[in-house]
Amino acid sequence: MPSMSSIKSEQCTSTPNSSGSYQLPVNMSLGATTSAATVSPSTRHNVSVTNIKCEVDELSTTNGNSLPIIANYNHGSLRIPLCGGVDKANNGEAESDSEAELTNIENLKVRRRVVGGGAMSSSDKNGPRPMSWEGELSETETNQTEEEVMETETGGQNGSSTVIKSEASSLTETLATVCPIKTELEHIAGELKPHSSKLTPGYPLCKLKLAPTQSDPINLKYEPSLGGDNSPLLHSRNKSNSGGHLPLPANPSPDSAIHSVYTHSSPSQSPLTSRHAPYTPSLSRNNSDASHSSCYSYSSEFSPTHSPIQGRHNPPSGGSIFTGGGAGPPQYAQLYRPLNVEAEAQNLSMDANSSSVDPTGSSNSTLPASPAGISRQQLINSPCPICGDKISGFHYGIFSCESCKGFFKRTVQNRKNYVCVRGGPCQVSISTRKKCPACRFDKCLQKGMKLEAIREDRTRGGRSTYQCSYTLPNSMLSPILSPDQAAAAAAAAVANQQQQRLQHQMNGFGNGSTSLPASPSLGVTPNPTCIKTEQTDTLSTNQSPRTASIPALLQEIMDVEHLWQYTDAELARINQPLSSSWSGSSSTSGGSSNGTGGPTSNTANNAQQMTNPLLASAGLSSNGENANPDLIAHLCNVADHRLYKIVKWCKSLPLFKNISIDDQICLLINSWCELLLFSCCFRSIDTPGEIKMSQGRKITLAQAKSNGLQACIERMLNLTDHLRRLRVDRYEYVAMKVIVLLQSDTSELHEAVKVRECQEKALQSLQAYTLAHYPDTPSKFGELLLRIPDLQRTCQLGKEMLTIKTRDGADFNLLMELLRGEH
DNA sequence: GTAGCCTTGAAC
DNA sequence: GTTCAAGGCTAC
Numbered sequence: 001m002p003s004m005s006s007i008k009s010e011q012c013t014s015t016p017n018s019s020g021s022y023q024l025p026v027n028m029s030l031g032a033t034t035s036a037a038t039v040s041p042s043t044r045h046n047v048s049v050t051n052i053k054c055e056v057d058e059l060s061t062t063n064g065n066s067l068p069i070i071a072n073y074n075h076g077s078l079r080i081p082l083c084g085g086v087d088k089a090n091n092g093e094a095e096s097d098s099e100a101e102l103t104n105i106e107n108l109k110v111r112r113r114v115v116g117g118g119a120m121s122s123s124d125k126n127g128p129r130p131m132s133w134e135g136e137l138s139e140t141e142t143n144q145t146e147e148e149v150m151e152t153e154t155g156g157q158n159g160s161s162t163v164i165k166s167e168a169s170s171l172t173e174t175l176a177t178v179c180p181i182k183t184e185l186e187h188i189a190g191e192l193k194p195h196s197s198k199l200t201p202g203y204p205l206c207k208l209k210l211a212p213t214q215s216d217p218i219n220l221k222y223e224p225s226l227g228g229d230n231s232p233l234l235h236s237r238n239k240s241n242s243g244g245h246l247p248l249p250a251n252p253s254p255d256s257a258i259h260s261v262y263t264h265s266s267p268s269q270s271p272l273t274s275r276h277a278p279y280t281p282s283l284s285r286n287n288s289d290a291s292h293s294s295c296y297s298y299s300s301e302f303s304p305t306h307s308p309i310q311g312r313h314n315p316p317s318g319g320s321i322f323t324g325g326g327a328g329p330p331q332y333a334q335l336y337r338p339l340n341v342e343a344e345a346q347n348l349s350m351d352a353n354s355s356s357v358d359p360t361g362s363s364n365s366t367l368p369a370s371p372a373g374i375s376r377q378q379l380i381n382s383p384c385p386i387c388g389d390k391i392s393g394f395h396y397g398i399f400s401c402e403s404c405k406g407f408f409k410r411t412v413q414n415r416k417n418y419v420c421v422r423g424g425p426c427q428v429s430i431s432t433r434k435k436c437p438a439c440r441f442d443k444c445l446q447k448g449m450k451l452e453a454i455r456e457d458r459t460r461g462g463r464s465t466y467q468c469s470y471t472l473p474n475s476m477l478s479p480i481l482s483p484d485q486a487a488a489a490a491a492a493a494v495a496n497q498q499q500q501r502l503q504h505q506m507n508g509f510g511n512g513s514t515s516l517p518a519s520p521s522l523g524v525t526p527n528p529t530c531i532k533t534e535q536t537d538t539l540s541t542n543q544s545p546r547t548a549s550i551p552a553l554l555q556e557i558m559d560v561e562h563l564w565q566y567t568d569a570e571l572a573r574i575n576q577p578l579s580s581s582w583s584g585s586s587s588t589s590g591g592s593s594n595g596t597g598g599p600t601s602n603t604a605n606n607a608q609q610m611t612n613p614l615l616a617s618a619g620l621s622s623n624g625e626n627a628n629p630d631l632i633a634h635l636c637n638v639a640d641h642r643l644y645k646i647v648k649w650c651k652s653l654p655l656f657k658n659i660s661i662d663d664q665i666c667l668l669i670n671s672w673c674e675l676l677l678f679s680c681c682f683r684s685i686d687t688p689g690e691i692k693m694s695q696g697r698k699i700t701l702a703q704a705k706s707n708g709l710q711a712c713i714e715r716m717l718n719l720t721d722h723l724r725r726l727r728v729d730r731y732e733y734v735a736m737k738v739i740v741l742l743q744s745d746t747s748e749l750h751e752a753v754k755v756r757e758c759q760e761k762a763l764q765s766l767q768a769y770t771l772a773h774y775p776d777t778p779s780k781f782g783e784l785l786l787r788i789p790d791l792q793r794t795c796q797l798g799k800e801m802l803t804i805k806t807r808d809g810a811d812f813n814l815l816m817e818l819l820r821g822e823h
Numbered sequence: 824g825t826a827g828c829c830t831t832g833a834a835c
Numbered sequence: 836g837t838t839c840a841a842g843g844c845t846a847c
Binding site: 405409459462 | 838840841842
Binding site for chain 2: 836837838839840841842843844845846847
């Protein structure tokens with residue numbers, strides 16, 4: 001993994017060319033190896049823009065690294081300096097370690113996607129109707145195990161905790177062999193839970209944990225062979241997991257860190273989703289096309305030995321492991337279409353027609369019924385996978401009872417965000433399903449209910465056409481899939497659930513009718529240059545009045561900007577320890593190093609870190625008067641939370657959602673710091689000479705000098721001055737963030753072209769916007785882009801400083817892991 | 824808020 | 836016309 005430091009610091013003078021165009025600093029990210037990023041002329045997207053062409057020239061640095069320093073924009077001659085950081089040679093060792101770690105992880109990475117990803121393409125419109133038969137089965141066999149665990153958990157808080165650990169452990173073991181990254185997520189999920197419980201009142205992040213929220217046999221049954229943990233990082237974490245914290249490994253992988261926070265916090269980009277057409281966060285009944293190409297995977301309640309499924313149909317053409325002829329339950333494939341399995345583990349595809357089943361339950365095939373199969377009626381007679389009640393039909397993606405159907409409908413339609421007072425998971429049964437709606441909803445998602453099945457327009461009648469995306473449980477996978485494949489599917493199952501949950505959470509934002517914080521209030525000082533702050537909820541996005549001169553894409557980007565911001569409630573909770581009861585013992589991240597409240601670094605470092613621009617960029621900081629030794633850990637944890645916010649934000653971006661998960665992670669690794677610092681600078685536009693932190697706190701250059709942060713703050717001030725001079729408004733700001741995020745010139749990208757195209761769209765939108773709104777300053781677009789190299793260099797300085805300041809061994813979670821990874 | 828029953832309407 | 840998965844209604 002190239003590091004930022006691989007780019008040699010260099011600064012040039014920029015001048016516009018005679019044609020008025022600019023060279024785009026394409027290589028604004030961190031790659032040591034760069035490629036030409038060409039933004040080809042395009043007239044797409046209904047945006048009238050000047051054609052953009054970006055090319056990157058490479059320049060050999062003194063240490064032999066290829067340094068892209070020139071981007072030719074629109075045949076222009078303006079040479080944009082690319083600012084780098086320290087010489088790569090200075091960080092060669094660390095980088096090497098990082099790369100080695102990444103290589104390990106990369107090699108072990110779960111296969112998430114279908115090659116080609118075309119299974120869900122619109123060309124499959126002639127497929128069968130979705131669902132009808134593809135759905136839940138009896139959990140007769142699994143109930144016992146589940147109930148046993150539930151009984152344990154109902155023993156109280158301790159019991160609950162035990163169950164959670166047990167499940168996490170089980171899942172860890174399940175995934176450890178082949179899915180080290182996912183396993184890391186489990187650890188991080190557990191670690192971040194305390195964070196979350198303090199952070200988000202409406203829908204705590206703890207609910208985003210990857211560990212099953214119920215005692216799910218999916219994760220309990222599968223017991224892969226261990227010993228396949230090839231990740232030193234994972235191994236380290238496994239060993240130290242007992243404490244519930246995440247000790248940093250000796251050679252922490254920045255990739256793993258980002259991956260962890262990324263997938264954990266927002267798995268909305270599930271392998272399934274990644275294959276979909278652009279996915280709208282809204283709950284709309286708008287996917288009829290996609291529905292015809294729907295693929296199904298198993299519900300999570302399969303019991304292979306008690307399968308109620310009857311296989312009566314010819315196996316799909318093309319063949320798959322599910323089509324019979326071998327060991328395992330091939331009959332399942334004739335009724336259930338394991339999308340996730342196909343996508344992630346097998347790259348299989350099942351022909352929809354061939355897998356169709358008569359919705360009435362009557363056999364329409366001459367194939368003999370499977371001994372294990374049952375009719376639809378038998379299927380309906382099975383217990384509801386959520387509560388165990390009688391199944392009434394196929395509702396929102398699974399076979400469920402009427403009450404759970406209604407509950408799911410009410411919860412989604414009314415955008416309820418329940419919070420489990422116990423922190424979950426609570427038992428959900430017929431007798432207890434009313435007790436904890438939070439856990440019940442969790443289980444609905446876990447079992448496969450789909451948010452998109454709820455019709456936004458509340459249209460009645462008709463057949464629903466959403467995409468069904470169950471995840472094959474390991475109990476089903478194990479006989480027919482390799483442990484790798486099964487684990488991949490299990491991971492996808494969890495991710496799918498997380499995706500749904502996050503989606504629901506996102507849909508709840510900004511809606512006053514929910515129990516969530518009433519609105520996505522901005523956690524930072526509103527910028528005076530903000531010309532529009534349309535904070536529409538996702539459901540009403542399409543109906544919101546739009547300014548015609550604002551490109552649709554830009555508006556979409558703006559619409560998710562609230563995810564970047566902290567709510568007032570979040571800010572209040574996060575900042576609480578700064579001013580009151582921060583005792584140190586609650587250091588959620590530093591449990592292994594400073595959990596007792598002892599100092600983790602000296603006072604000087606403390607003071608410096610309190611005003612560290614990176615922490616400041618997180619939107620939170622101390623005023624420097626709080627000398628509590630654990631403040632550093634707290635602030636860094638705050639920065640961790642900021643990373644989570646970034647993840648949530650970026651995964652909701654209209655462009656970003658269509659990028660593969662691997663590339664999303666890569667992009668995020670490369671740009672997270674730039675994004676943070678840029679937001680901090682933008683926030684400070686109205687305070688010349690000061691970098692504005694949260695809640696009105698500011699840091700001046702003089703203060704920075706005393707803390708040894710002069711260089712970084714100076715650059716931040718300089719960048720802020722430019723932003724002020726350019727009168728960067730909020731739309732431009734959000735567009736630039738996306739452009740910074742979508743750097744396609746890192747060698748790690750699997751689909752660099754796709755990323756480049758996405759960036760191109762963002763560029764076009766920004767250009768169209770600036771031309772439309774600032775016709776008197778046609779150079780504004782180019783000048784905005786010119787600020788990105790400044791941002792990069794500033795970021796590099798900030799990271800270096802923070803890295804130096806924290807080399808005393810303190811454990812600061814993701815942020816520190818990222819820093820140690822030289823990212 | 825829950826949950827059983829009813830109504831609706833697109834797909835077949 | 837039938838099916839069935841949506842949303843609606845309403846007693847509790």
